[in-house]
Amino acid sequence: MNKKPLILVTNDDGITAPGLRTLIEVMNTIGEVVVVAPDSPQSGMGHAITVNSTLYVEKVKIDNNPQTEYSCSGTPVDCVKLAVKQILGRRPDICVSGINHGANSSINVIYSGTMSAALEAGIEGIPAIGFSLCNYNWSADFEASKSFVKTITENVLEHGLPEGVVLNVNIPDLPKKEIKGIKVCRQAKANWEEEFTKRQNPSGRDYYWLAGKFVNLDEGEDTDEWALEHGYISLVPVQFDLTAHHYMQNLNSWNLND
Amino acid sequence: MNKKPLILVTNDDGITAPGLRTLIEVMNTIGEVVVVAPDSPQSGMGHAITVNSTLYVEKVKIDNNPQTEYSCSGTPVDCVKLAVKQILGRRPDICVSGINHGANSSINVIYSGTMSAALEAGIEGIPAIGFSLCNYNWSADFEASKSFVKTITENVLEHGLPEGVVLNVNIPDLPKKEIKGIKVCRQAKANWEEEFTKRQNPSGRDYYWLAGKFVNLDEGEDTDEWALEHGYISLVPVQFDLTAHHYMQNLNSWNLND
Known part of the structure; x- marks a missing residue:
């Protein structure tokens, strides 16, 4: 029998968020789980890090399940950095972030603390997935998400992910029987009219x-x-090389060095 | 004679930062300048936005130059959103962010409040540039940056930028005569060993x-x-469609919908 994978779990809604508790429950069926999550909600934190302030970390026990948990005063990205460099004794096999209360589809990936935690793990070379449910309520029902979260996580553990790619998974707020399946997608062009x-x-x-x-x-x-x-779970591969390679040639025709 | 371009100026080091004051000085030679910048340093804020708190904005006068200035309690991204939706009466022709005290090259683009402000303007369809000097000190010398910042800004005003692309400019900390020119580049693969x-x-x-x-x-x-x-100014075109298009085909071969 193979050794159980080490799974790092984090989020941006805070360590007591029902979405995180659901993610822990699913991950406990797959491997050894260590949670390092913010001690308070961090929505909209994007890829913020704590550079001019102190970070506190406490080992906590929230339920009787087998995971180990740490509560951290920092941002989601801080949690991943602390987990990888300070808390975990060995490299995690995967990092999962979420399940976020609210969509992180299309342009929301940029503002999302959930996805930034996943991206940070990706930058560290750890396969990573961000999960979000399209329901902002604290009382959202995560039941239908469980089997899909498990399937996607097991696929990543089996196939791995190439360097520089993490996954952004969004789950429609529907009963399980109405979810049509998982669809590989690109990020839609969208914005917020503030x-x-x-x-x-x-x-x-x-x-x-x-x-x-x-x-x-x-x-x-x-x-x-x-x-x-249309009732599908969206799965977008996301990269953190932001270079607009297609536009480099064009820029070289500008008068920059006259 | 053409109408002067409307230039939105912001940063992440705060409204009194010498890098911002230099950027304002250069922009006053090009167009009509409105500054909306954080009232305190916001380094490392990434693409954070203020969702659960209030935002204060004050009109301020810091020197006797012709720009209009507003100090804002939010993040760099908040500043851009407030400027575009609330403060400016018309759409800016360009948004410039910086000059940051410290490099935002390679993976630092992800953590950078300076670049997030530029990206936010890009999301709004406004041509945008983030400028950074490779010197973290408050007393850094921005003199050599001036002519290059002007050249790049004027090129963007002349050529425009395609939808979905903003520019990330980093300037080496060298005397002007040692700067070899402006080089169009891709983002290097790098990370932080925390x-x-x-x-x-x-x-x-x-x-x-x-x-x-x-x-x-x-x-x-x-x-x-x-x-x-090697003594060049780096100019990287940056995009906010994070989709790893090259990996979509591969994901479609996974067993996601059995």
């Missing part, structure tokens, strides 16, 4: 709340947005 | 400081790291 709400604080100073409406600008049928709208 | 420093606070609780050593893992002569090491 509308700031302007208010006054009790001292009379203006302040703003960021609010906005997500707009899919991409009519392609090969995108993550299309898949989710 | 070493966490473990200490105890006065109450006896352990905490960590994130520290690390940058390691270039890429021997290519077409990378930003190579250019900087």
Whole structure:
């Protein structure tokens, strides 16, 4: 029998988030699980790291299942760095992040702490997956996600991932029997139409709340947005070489060195 | 005579940073300048946004030059969103971010608030450039940067940038006569070898400081790291479609839907 894989689990909603607890439950059926997750919600943190402040880490016990858990004062990316460099005695075989409460499809991948944790693991050369459920509520139902999360994780453990690629998985908020399957997709072109709400604080100073409406600008049928709208789980391979290779030739025709 | 371009200026080191003041000085020679920048340093914030807190914006006057300036309590990405949706009456012709105190070459593009501000402008369809000087000191000398920053900005105003592409410019910390020119590059493969420093606070609780050593893992002569090491300014076109298109076909051979 093979040795059990070592699985690093993290998220951005914090260590008590139901989505994380579901992910731990599934990973306990696959391997040895170590959780290093933020002690408070970190949504929208993108790839933030803590450079000018201290980081606290506490070993915690939240339930009676066999995983080992650490709660960390930092961002999701800090959690991965601390786990790999300080907490885990050996290199994890895989890093899974999530299950996020809310979609990280299309352009949201850029703002997502869940995906940044997965990307950070990828930068460290660890196969990594970010999972998100398209339901922002704390009371979202993660039941239907379980078997798909398990299938995708086992596939990554079996096939590996090439250097520089991590997976972004989004799961539609549907009962299991209505989910049509897993679809390999590209990131849809989309953006947020922000509308700031302007208010006054009790001292009379203006302040703003960021609010906005997500707009899919991409009519392609090969995108993550299309898949989710049509009842599929979207699986997008994501890279962290951001070079727009296709535009390098063009830039070389500019007058930069006259 | 053409109408002067409207230039949005931001950064991640904060509104009083010498790098930002230099960028404003150069932009005042090109167009009408509006600054919306963080009221305090935001290094390492990546693409973080403020979702669960309030945002304050104050009109400020820092010197007697002709730009208009706003100081914002949020992240660099918040600054761009507020500028475009709330502060500027019309769409800016270009957004420039920086000049960052410290390199944002290779994998640092992922952690960089400077580049995230530029990427956010790009997502909004605004041509955008992030500038960084390879010197972390507050007292760094930005003199040599000026003419190159001007040349690159004027080229972008002349040629535009295709949808989905922004520019990442890094400037070596050298006197002007030693800078060999501007080189179009790809992002080098590199990572940080973190070493966490473990200490105890006065109450006896352990905490960590994130520290690390940058390691270039890429021997290519077409990378930003190579250019900087050899006295060139690196210019990398950066995209925010993170899809690893080359790996989609491979994923479709996995057993995901059995």
